[in-house]
Amino acid sequence: xxxxxxxxxxxxxxxxxxxxxxxxxxxxxxxxxxxxxxxxxxxxxxxxxxxxxxxxxxxxxxxxxxxxxxxxxxxxxxxxxxxxxxxxxxxxxxxxxxxxxxxxxxxxxxxxxxxxxxxxxxxxxxxxxxxxxxxxxxxxxxxxxxxxxxxxxxxxxxxxxxxxxxxxxxxxxxxxxxxxxxxxxxxxxxxxxxxxxxxxxxxxxxxxxxxxxxxxxxxxxxxxxxxxxxxxxxxxxxxxxxxxxxxxxxxxxxxxxxxxxxxxxxxxxxxxxxxxxxxxxxxxxxxxxxxxxxxxxxxxxxxxxxxxxxxxxxxxxxxxxx
Amino acid sequence: xxxxxxxxxxxxxxxxxxxxxxxxxxxxxxxxxxxxxxxxxxxxxxxxxxxxxxxxxxxxxxxxxxxxxxxxxxxxxxxxxxxxxxxxxxxxxxxxxxxxxxxxxxxxxxxxxxxxxxxxxxxxxxxxxxxxxxxxxxxxxxxxxxxxxxxxxxxxxxxxxxxxxxxxxxxxxxxxxxxxxxxxxxxxxxxxxxxxxxxxxxxxxxxxxxxxxxxxxxxxxxxxxxxxxxxxxxxxx
Numbered sequence: 420x421x422x423x424x425x426x427x428x429x430x431x432x433x434x435x436x437x438x439x440x441x442x443x444x445x446x447x448x449x450x451x452x453x454x455x456x457x458x459x460x461x462x463x464x465x466x467x468x469x470x471x472x473x474x475x476x477x478x479x480x481x482x483x484x485x486x487x488x489x490x491x492x493x494x495x496x497x498x499x500x501x502x503x504x505x506x507x508x509x510x511x512x513x514x515x516x517x518x519x520x521x522x523x524x525x526x527x528x529x530x531x532x533x534x535x536x537x538x539x540x541x542x543x544x545x546x547x548x549x550x551x552x553x554x555x556x557x558x559x560x561x562x563x564x565x566x567x568x569x570x571x572x573x574x575x576x577x578x579x580x581x582x583x584x585x586x587x588x589x590x591x592x593x594x595x596x597x598x599x600x601x602x603x604x605x606x607x608x609x610x611x612x613x614x615x616x617x618x619x620x621x622x623x624x625x626x627x628x629x630x631x632x633x634x635x636x637x638x639x640x641x642x643x644x645x646x647x648x649x650x651x652x653x654x655x656x657x658x659x660x661x662x663x664x665x666x667x668x669x670x671x672x673x674x675x676x677x678x679x680x681x682x683x684x685x686x687x688x689x690x691x692x693x694x695x696x697x698x699x700x701x702x703x704x705x706x707x708x709x710x711x712x713x714x715x716x717x718x719x720x721x722x723x724x725x726x727x728x729x730x731x732x733x734x735x736x737x738x739x740x741x
Numbered sequence: 742x743x744x745x746x747x748x749x750x751x752x753x754x755x756x757x758x759x760x761x762x763x764x765x766x767x768x769x770x771x772x773x774x775x776x777x778x779x780x781x782x783x784x785x786x787x788x789x790x791x792x793x794x795x796x797x798x799x800x801x802x803x804x805x806x807x808x809x810x811x812x813x814x815x816x817x818x819x820x821x822x823x824x825x826x827x828x829x830x831x832x833x834x835x836x837x838x839x840x841x842x843x844x845x846x847x848x849x850x851x852x853x854x855x856x857x858x859x860x861x862x863x864x865x866x867x868x869x870x871x872x873x874x875x876x877x878x879x880x881x882x883x884x885x886x887x888x889x890x891x892x893x894x895x896x897x898x899x900x901x902x903x904x905x906x907x908x909x910x911x912x913x914x915x916x917x918x919x920x921x922x923x924x925x926x927x928x929x930x931x932x933x934x935x936x937x938x939x940x941x942x943x944x945x946x947x948x949x950x951x952x953x954x955x956x957x958x959x960x961x962x963x964x965x966x967x968x969x970x971x972x973x974x975x976x977x978x
Contacts, residue, residue, distance in 0.1 A: 684945055
């Protein structure tokens with residue numbers, strides 16, 4: 420009997436040394452190499468159309484179907500088209516990836532914002548093409564914008580998504596690189612949308628910006644598990660534990676702005692507020708956008724309206740990054 | 742933004758690996774001297790991009806009759822979640838089942854099961870972020886009514902799972918059948934439908950269970966073999 424028990428315990432220990440992790444399950448990328456009619460002409464949602472194959476350049480001259488009141492209180496008919504966009508291919512430090520990155524210069528007409536560069540980490544669905552409307556908003560506000568695709572997203576290589584170590588290493592590399600790519604005197608703001616909050620917080624801890632903006636941010640596996648499965652299972656059970664943003668952000672002390680969409684179907688207010696509350700920043704603001712959803716078509720700026728979104732952004736960024 | 746699938750796998754596995762697994766039926770506790778060994782497979786179903794996926798959650802377990810209390814059998818049950826082990830999680834359960842009422846005409850037999858689930862990732866040799874070697878525990882209280890019809894068992898259960906870290910009412914009804922094919926009375930199969938946390942609704946759709954937004958519906962099946970010297974059968978018809 421003792422031998423049987425010993426054998427059983429040994430078997431448990433052996434099985435418990437398994438190496439499966441589910442961190443990779445967070446990604447919802449669309450690589451340019453897999454795009455077909457179902458992503459473009461057959462896609463009914465204009466904001467979700469993905470039509471740019473790998474060998475064609477993105478079209479920045481677009482006019483998305485904004486919500487009807489989006490441009491209220493402005494004299495704009497449409498948002499201006501960025502000019503002189505430069506594309507960069509960044510070899511990753513491990514030599515296994517090539518990241519597609521764009522620098523969208525400021526149009527220079529707003530002196531308050533033209534000396535600020537926003538390093539934008541997009542959300543989880545698709546790639547840069549899906550987030551061009553957001554780039555247009557930030558560009559219209561006068562910022563210089565840098566946006567990049569994670570491995571497996573858009574035109575970045577390889578066509579497979581990164582593991583947590585690669586994801587975080589790429590974030591640190593891009594953060595440092597941004598200092599050399601931006602307009603030299605500019606201050607840098609890190610802006611993370613949804614999943615983009617993961618690389619954003621990593622960047623901010625690695626090389627602090629003048630301010631960080633998190634929009635409907637990824638909270639943590641532990642929070643997601645709790646709110647979706649009614650269990651209290653810790654984050655370390657099925658992941659490496661690198662994606663616990665609500666814990667990591669404790670080390671961040673510079674100014675912070677967090678946007679929460681009241682209709683966010685992925686990250687509820689208590690979870691997002693935990694990210695905000697845990698941040699080590701003394702200058703921080705939490706903004707709830709009533710009626711906003713998670714995403715780019717009816718998300719935070721689209722629902723708040725161009726002017727209100729602009730005011731909220733400036734309120735935090737102006738004192739912090741001038 | 743089409744992003745509602747992206748943590749589905751993580752969260753579904755999280756749940757399925759723990760309380761939301763299928764275990765051997767405990768509708769009829771074993772008599773002293775009887776033992777049962779078996780394997781069960783199943784768990785809740787999730788809607789993953791329009792496809793409804795049952796969960797590959799395998800549990801190897803055993804049951805042993807240990808004594809009578811007031812002429813009713815009490816057994817213990819114990820198991821190891823094999824799927825969880827593949828994720829570096831040692832997840833075990835240990836519990837007891839007791840026959841409260843004998844079947845009598847239209848009155849079904851009634852059993853009560855108390856079961857403790859414990860899990861830890863502390864044994865995994867993997868590099869983890871600081872503070873992520875953890876433990877977890879939950880209690881299951883189940884009442885199961887059953888009829889034995891021509892040596893085939895039909896049962897209806899109601900369970901409450903209490904996660905020690907997040908205690909709340911999580912009621913889970915189930916309906917199942919255990920049958921012995923042919924003349925092999927010791928070899929039994931069971932099929933079970935289970936509606937996990939039927940009283941819970943959620944507005945979030947990070948994880949979209951098949952019955953979203955209310956609870957999670959699931960299926961399970963299993964195979965067991967009963968052996969050992971059977972004791973008195975005076976309390977079970």
